[in-house]
Amino acid sequence: MHRHVALLTDFGLEDPYVGQMKGALAMHGPCVPVVDLCHHVAPYNTLQAGFILRASYAHFPPGTVFVNVVDPGVGGDRRIVILEALDRFFLAPDNGLLTMMLDASPSCRAHSVDMSHFPRASCTFHGRDIFAPLAVRLALGAAPDVLAQAIDPAGLVRLDNAQAKATPYGAMAHVAHVDRFGNCLLNMDIATWEEKLASTRTLRMGNGPAFRLATTYASLNPGEVGFIAGSQGVMELAMGQASAAERLNLSLGDTLNLHFDSGGIS
Incomplete structure (x- = not known):
């Protein structure tokens, strides 16, 4: 064969x-x-x-x-x-x-x-x-x-932005792919980051609004952005039946400074 x-x-x-x-x-x-x-x-x-x-x-x-x-x-x-x-x-x-x-x-x-x-x-x-x-x-x-x-x-040549990097406040990540639904797939491998995210309730982009961790697109409220462990093996910013990329003004290759928060959304 x-x-x-x-x-x-x-x-x-x-x-x-x-x-x-x-x-x-x-x-x-x-x-x-x-x-x-x-x-x-x-x-x-x-x-x-x-x-x-x-x-x-x-x-x-x-x-x-x-x-x-x-x-x-x-x-x-x-x-x-x-x-x-x-x-x-x-x-x-x-x-x-x-x-x-x-x-x-x-x-x-x-x-x-x-x-x-x-x-x-x-x-x-x-x-x-x-x-x-x-x-x-x-x-x-x-x-x-x-x-x-x-x-x-x-x-062999290596990219310096292929993997998200830990920071004192959370992570510096990049948008590795934006799919046709507007989900922003980050260079944050789930297996690598799941322990760090275990105690995290919400995340923030810099000083921006907080996003809660969610398990499915359907669990997100209308207009809500969530942080999901997706099917492609990485963490993604997503919305239910809407484009997170448009809502957050994110594009392929953008850098995100993510702050992990053990408290709730405020």
Whole structure:
């Protein structure tokens, strides 16, 4: 059985880029199953891409080859790497996109692709001309050692805003994703922060209004913003049938200084 290939890009669906990538995958491996993870990452946004990848990988079968093409440095001197982690393969530019996967898998292995093996590749579309044929070879069972040179994962580029940071008053977090419902998903991993939040009744953004911890969207009153442990493995600011992003004037990448409060809303 062939491994699945999962595609994560910032290409959108208005242009032929996704179709051309899928065409290249079909040319090299017509029997390889291909799944679209997401093609609406904000252009060039490696934090959002890394978050979506981290939130999604466990819902795919072991052995899946994740092809991650959010690549503002395409054609430059950035490396293309293959990361072996958590029983899966992650093909990506070395631009920080893999930071959260590196944090999740300290025992991972990494390889750097020899670009000279692709002399005819377009300088502006490595997704089609390099990532796609590499992904097919991995999906058909080729070992990364055959395709690329082993490197130390510690040398891979990391984002400095991939994880929320503890502060004396609570946390400094970032909006890693805003979904189509207006929920603001933060870079606060539930497992990491659940102990700190156990004694917290409400949170505040700076000196702003307090938000209570809630368990579901339906438990929030009309017009109320809540802090929820969401389905994507992170904490999120959300409203019931309304946009927390609009209510709080928050956008992708924004920094939040959160104050934890053991008292009630005041």
